[in-house]
Every structure is written in structure tokens, then in C-alpha cells.
Amino acid sequence: MMADPSVMPPRTPSKLAGANLPDVLELSGMADEIAASAIRADTLEQVLSALVASGRAAEAARLLAYALPRREAVWWACMCARHSAPATLPEATLAARSLTENWVRQPDEDTGRQAMEAARKAGLQSPESWAALAAFWSGASITPPRTPPVPPAAHLAGTAVASAVALAAVRGNAEKRDTRLTFFLRSAQDIATGGAGRLPMETA
Numbered sequence: 001m002m003a004d005p006s007v008m009p010p011r012t013p014s015k016l017a018g019a020n021l022p023d024v025l026e027l028s029g030m031a032d033e034i035a036a037s038a039i040r041a042d043t044l045e046q047v048l049s050a051l052v053a054s055g056r057a058a059e060a061a062r063l064l065a066y067a068l069p070r071r072e073a074v075w076w077a078c079m080c081a082r083h084s085a086p087a088t089l090p091e092a093t094l095a096a097r098s099l100t101e102n103w104v105r106q107p108d109e110d111t112g113r114q115a116m117e118a119a120r121k122a123g124l125q126s127p128e129s130w131a132a133l134a135a136f137w138s139g140a141s142i143t144p145p146r147t148p149p150v151p152p153a154a155h156l157a158g159t160a161v162a163s164a165v166a167l168a169a170v171r172g173n174a175e176k177r178d179t180r181l182t183f184f185l186r187s188a189q190d191i192a193t194g195g196a197g198r199l200p201m202e203t204a
Contacts, residue, residue, distance in 0.1 A: 012194035019044045019067045027155045028066040028162075030059070057181040061165050064188045066158035070138040072191050073157065075104045077134055077164035079191075080184045081127035083199040084171040092122035096132040103135040112139040127168040134160035176202075 021044045025031040039050045044067055051060040065073055078101050089097075099115035116136035119129035136142070137156040141149035165184060169177045183199050191197035 014045070014189070014192045015069055015072060016045055016048075016064075016067055016192045017043075021047065024063065024067045027158055028063055029155075030063060033059070052185065057178065057185060058166070058169070061169070061181055061184055061188070062162045064185070065162035065165060066155070068161075068188065068192060070134075070157050071104055071107055073161045074100060074131060074134045074138060076184075076188050076191050076197055077127065077131035077161045077168075078104065079187050079197045079199055080165045080168040080180075081131055082201060083183060083187075084127070084168045084176070084180060084202055086172060087203045089126075089128070090122060092118060093126050093128045096122050096126075097128040100128070100132045100135045107135070107138065109139050109141070109145075112136045113145075125167075127164040127171065130160045130164035130167060134158075134164065 021042070022031070024044055025034055034047060039047055039054075041047045041050055044063070048060050048063060048067075051057070051063070064076070068076060078097065081097065096115060096118035099111060099118050103111040103115055112135045115132035119132035119136075122129050124130065124133070134157050137152040137160055140151060142152045143150045169180045169184065187197035187199050
């Protein structure tokens, strides 16, 4: 069983260092966007730094959604969702969040499917629901149990994580987007090096 990210030892080598930049750009659909920009970099971390330096934190966050390993990416989506969550959430949304975080702690197919079903009941309007979809799409198959397995398309989990993070950044007040993204990027870097990536809740 993999360890809970909240107790993983900090200051380990970044999981982003081994990411293949062309693969990440292709999965994210950002290859042409980066090629057309003034960014000239050989590694993912160089591209991320250039994006942030040029005020393109949203693009950096989108890229990270595909660059982080799936389990870590789903946890990141959960942390971003928690940060901007209102004081109260619908029960179905809370269920989706709880199941998704449980999946990160022990990523099994059954929990992933339960998270997906909770997301559908909650409606696909919240960061929590998209994080739950990311967990489901990180599994081995998208078909029901006892049917021939069909793996999810490679880009789906990253797309769901990117959607969760983007929705969390503008939830309730779009003017907070840039400030939130700054926190989100720090969280992602912490997770990439073995930390929990936890952020304080705005409503606390």
C-alpha cells in the first residue's frame, strides 16, 4: 500500500525532474502554444519557471496537471479544492471529495468508481467532482466490473485535474484567481518533492 501523501518525507528529489517534456506537452495539448511562445527550454521545470516568470501561472498550473504522477496530481486537485471551498458543501460534493482522498491513500478500482459516481450525483460543476473524475480516469479501466477492461485515454486524468484546479482558482470570486494560483503552484511543488501540499482553507 502506498503511503498517504500527508506523511511522505519532505525534501525528496522532485518527481517533475524525470518528466518527459515532449510527452507532457503532447498530453496537455500545449505543444503548439509553447512552441509559438518565446520559451526556449529543455526541461519541464525550465518551462514551468518561464511560464511563471512571464505571468502565465494558469498555463503553468495546467501543465503541472499532466506532469505530476497521477496519484500526486489527484491529491493536488484535492488540496486546491479544499483551499477555496466554502464553509458548507452539498453532501454529494463532500462524498466525492472524501472518496477521492481515500483513493489517493489507497488507489483501488472500486474506490475510483465510487468517486466517479459521487461526482455524477453532485454534478460536474465543482473542483471536487473533477478531482473525483481524475481518480477514476487514473485507474486501469473505465468499464464496469466483470466486463472487458478498457483503459482511459492517457490525457483524461490530467484534463480532469486541470479542470479541478482551474475551477478552484475562480470559485466564488474570480478576482482571487491569481493569488490562489500562486498558492496552488507552491502546493504542487511541495507534493512533487514528497510533501503533503496542504493549503489553509480560505474560510478558516
